[in-house]
Structures are given as structure tokens and as C-alpha cells.
Amino acid sequence: MPRRYHHGELREALVAGSLELIAERGMRGFSVAEVAFREGVSPAAPYRHFADREELLTAVAQAVADELAARVRDRIAEAEEPVAKLSAAAGAYTEFMIEHRAGLHVVFDAELRQARRGGLLESSRALMDEFLGPAFEVAGDPHEALELMEQLLAQAHGYARFYLDGIFAQHGYSTELVVRKSVEAARMVIIGRGCAGSSTVDGNGS
Numbered sequence: 001m002p003r004r005y006h007h008g009e010l011r012e013a014l015v016a017g018s019l020e021l022i023a024e025r026g027m028r029g030f031s032v033a034e035v036a037f038r039e040g041v042s043p044a045a046p047y048r049h050f051a052d053r054e055e056l057l058t059a060v061a062q063a064v065a066d067e068l069a070a071r072v073r074d075r076i077a078e079a080e081e082p083v084a085k086l087s088a089a090a091g092a093y094t095e096f097m098i099e100h101r102a103g104l105h106v107v108f109d110a111e112l113r114q115a116r117r118g119g120l121l122e123s124s125r126a127l128m129d130e131f132l133g134p135a136f137e138v139a140g141d142p143h144e145a146l147e148l149m150e151q152l153l154a155q156a157h158g159y160a161r162f163y164l165d166g167i168f169a170q171h172g173y174s175t176e177l178v179v180r181k182s183v184e185a186a187r188m189v190i191i192g193r194g195c196a197g198s199s200t201v202d203g204n205g206s
Contacts, residue, residue, distance in 0.1 A: 011049040011059075013039050018060045023101035027109050032056060058112055058120050065107045065123035068096050072130040082137035083190050086148075089131055090156040090186035095179045097160035104153065138195045148195055152186050159185070 017035045032053050033043045050056040075092040079085040097103040107124050131149050139145035159182040162168050168178055 010039070010041065010045065014046050014049060014056060015059050015063050018056055019063065019100065019102060022060065022106065027057070027106065027111065030057065054112065057109070061107050061109065061112055062120045062123045064100070064102045065120065065127045067100075068093065068103070068107075069123070069127040069130050071096050072127075076130070076134060082134055083187060083195075086131075086134035086138055086152065086190060087183045087186040089134060090152045091179045091183035093153060093156040094160045094163075094182035095175070097157060098163050098175050098178065101164060103157055103160070105157075138190055139193075140195075144193075144195065148190065148193060151189060151193075155185055155189065156182050 014035055017038050018030065021035055021038070022030055030053075032046050035056075036043050036046050039045075046056060050059065072089045072092045075088040076085045079088045093103060107120075107127065112120065128149075131153065132145065135145040135149040135152075136142070139148050159178055163173065163175065163178045173181075
């Protein structure tokens with residue numbers, strides 16, 4: 001059913017509604033007309049705020065990047081040493097992906113790759129910097145840090161995807177448990193790659 005938005009907040013409502021639709025149907029199933037219908041406005045209304053479909057999607061991707069970066073930053077701030085910080089960052093990604101069904105696949109979508117309009121380029125770089133910071137701390141070597149970050153992000157995304165696809169549900173896993181498993185798996189990868197250095201962590205990755 002269409003819903004009412006608060007006066008003067010249509011742009012924000014369209015971004016939020018678009019993210020909901022992407023969570024349901026994926027990027028390929030996104031439709032500006034459907035978002036407009038859900039927000040209770042005419043099909044032409046979104047184009048008073050966005051030049052085209054791509055610009056609306058860019059705004060959605062930027063919102064995802066900014067929100068995810070803030071989530072990662074908050075989790076890192078709660079940790080005390082480099083391995084725990086990087087492990088927490090991986091867990092934050094899994095948690096965010098489960099909650100919003102959105103992650104790097106939205107931020108770096110192929111349709112938006114060439115455009116990178118608005119602040120998306122800056123937001124995507126800022127997001128990756130949140131992961132790179134602690135990765136450099138534990139790895140030291142830039143190449144190793146990038147390889148480590150790539151592995152941890154792929155792993156964190158996989159944990160979320162398994163949860164969303166119902167695979168973990170067969171075992172009765174809660175969101176909290178999946179996030180903890182993602183954190184612990186990240187910790188094991190970091191130590192297994194010999195990147196922990198002189199850092200020490202306990203069994204809970206903290």
C-alpha cells in the first residue's frame with residue numbers, strides 16, 4: 001500500500017524506499033515507478049529531486065556507504081587493539097548486510113561504476129578507508145593489507161548471504177550468533193595469515 005511521507009522529506013523518503021525495494025528485488029529489479037507508488041506520489045515526482053534512475057540509485061549507494069562506514073567506525077571504536085578492531089569491522093559489515101540486505105554490491109554496482117556522481121566516489125573511498133586503516137595496522141605491508149581486507153570483506157559478505165538465504169536458519173542461528181561467528185572467523189584469518197604481529201586477542205576477538 002502507498003504510504004505518506006512528511007512534507008518536505010520526499011527526497012529522503014525516496015532514497016529509503018529505494019533501499020527497501022533493492023533489498024526485496026535486487027538492483028536489477030529496481031523501478032523508480034514502484035518506489036513512487038510506495039511513497040504515494042506520482043511517477044513523475046521522483047524526477048523533481050533526481051535527474052534520472054541512475055542519480056537516484058547513486059544517492060542510495062551513497063547512503064549505504066555512509067551508513068556502513070559509520071557502523072564500522074563505531075565498532076572499531078569499541079575495540080582496543082588492531083586485530084580486534086579489524087575483526088569488529090568485519091562483523092559490522094555482516095551485521096549491516098543482514099539488516100539492510102545491502103553492502104558493497106550496492107556501493108560498487110556495475111551500473112554506477114562509470115558514473116560515480118555526487119558524493120558517491122568520496123563516500124565509497126571513505127568506507128574502504130575504514131577497513132584499510134586497521135588492515136594496515138595489522139599487516140604493515142600495503143599489498144598484504146589489501147589482500148587481507150579483500151578476504152575479510154568477501155568472508156563477511158558470505159556470512160550475511162548465508163543468513164539471508166536461510167542456510168544458517170536450518171541450524172537455528174540468530175543474527176547475533178552469525179555476527180559473532182563472522183568476527184571470530186575474521187580473527188582467525190588475520191592470525192592465520194601471520195598478520196597479528198605482537199597484538200593479542202582473546203577467544204571472543206576482543
